[in-house]
Amino acid sequence: MFDQNQIEVVRRSLLFRDVPEPLIERLLRDGRLSRIDRGETLFVQGDRAEFIYVVVEGLVKLSRITPAGDDIVVAVYAAGESFGEAAALKGGVYPVTVEAAENSLLFQISARCISRHIGDHPELAMAMLASTFRHLHELVVEVEDLKGQTGAQRLAAFLTALAPAKEGPCSFSLPYDKGLIAGRLGMKPESLSRSFANLRREGVTIRGGQVSVADMGRLRALSEAERPARKQAAPCA
């Protein structure tokens, strides 16, 4: 039932990579693979959090549905990334809604299974904590970016993180469609289009999901540049 490559993705995932071998075997047996098609919903915010997931193939979107009915993208995860750890272990409810952005395969394991092992294996608790910390860190950066940067700058940062090279020219393809990228960057598709148009003047060209950057250093500089003007957000000396 488990394909060798798929097992390998779970084993090397950020969540499990530091878990010792014998324990990971147990966990692999305790969980199961679950297929989910593009557009399908895995769970919605407020659902009782029972399972922890690792993306094996495909792409999922974590979002919040606001009281007004909007759909705000909080994160997008690809193979090797995990979600639900903290909510499920704490025994709370999921704070976000998760939906497949592509046909995907997820490794699913109940929090009960995990916590059963935590007593004997504190390093498992550490793995969960480390993974949660990573999500926390991502969100902190997200908040920083949203509060402090323009759309074009956020796009530049996004491309910088994506590109295989750090300096000089470089070209690669976008990991998912522009509508979703727009959501992830906190803007509308139209604004993303305009942001790409802005970057064109900075040596970034795009044609059908393929991005070419003339100079990565320049792109990175852009994402770190000061917004027109700005000094202190808070008054504390």
Added chain:
Amino acid sequence: MFDQNQIEVVRRSLLFRDVPEPLIERLLRDGRLSRIDRGETLFVQGDRAEFIYVVVEGLVKLSRITPAGDDIVVAVYAAGESFGEAAALKGGVYPVTVEAAENSLLFQISARCISRHIGDHPELAMAMLASTFRHLHELVVEVEDLKGQTGAQRLAAFLTALAPAKEGPCSFSLPYDKGLIAGRLGMKPESLSRSFANLRREGVTIRGGQVSVADMGRLRALSEAERPARKQAAPCA
């Protein structure tokens, strides 16, 4: 050295309230109280994370210093709240800079002390995880608010969370000065002023840190109202 009330604050803190009594005694002995004056910096982002903190008295500001030198407020914590759990236990670096927004008293305990006990007491790991999850949840909401609401709406939500009553008229005082509130809500003091001015038309009056709301229901409705127009942020069916 420990004042009874101060011990009580730590004991009842969100981080430790579910830790069994004998263990908490140990932890209280392992940590120490640390005084920090308004404007002083506790640590800066990138510092090796060694300690976990609980606010006993006062107020601290967690912020990010951007490459451009801005100071972006990520969270503000008062008595009973904690920070640094995940970073310190994971053995990483602090992702934010922490500064006292008032003269404050913090309970400080090294992550080493905590992890020494985790092997024997898995519930301690759970407490850390639960607390980290809470921070995660806060940030998710923060991202949602930033992406989806106007300044006046965020202020309305902030006041709603603060108010002692859920319905009808209500009056209370602001927990800290407006400059810091502005930062927390992701705007400039001037914009906060204008947001308050907007809310005045909705039955909210303010004079010198004292807020009076004519109708809490109306305020809450405002914070949940749809932004002029908005449908789907992402394209996933």
Added chain:
DNA sequence: CGGCTTGTTGATCCCCGTCAATGCCGGTGG
């Protein structure tokens, strides 16, 4: 080919940041 989805572009509006002026308060020193 015609419908459908996805991406681009233009016009317009509104929120918020910036800069500058003014008012309010608490403290200090005459």
Added chain:
DNA sequence: CCACCGGCATTGACGGGGATCAACAAGCCG
């Protein structure tokens, strides 16, 4: 007791970034 001052809050004028709405081009597929 009051004049003066520095910090904080408010208000006005202005500009820019992004959302909205609408039109249109480009693929994709039945």
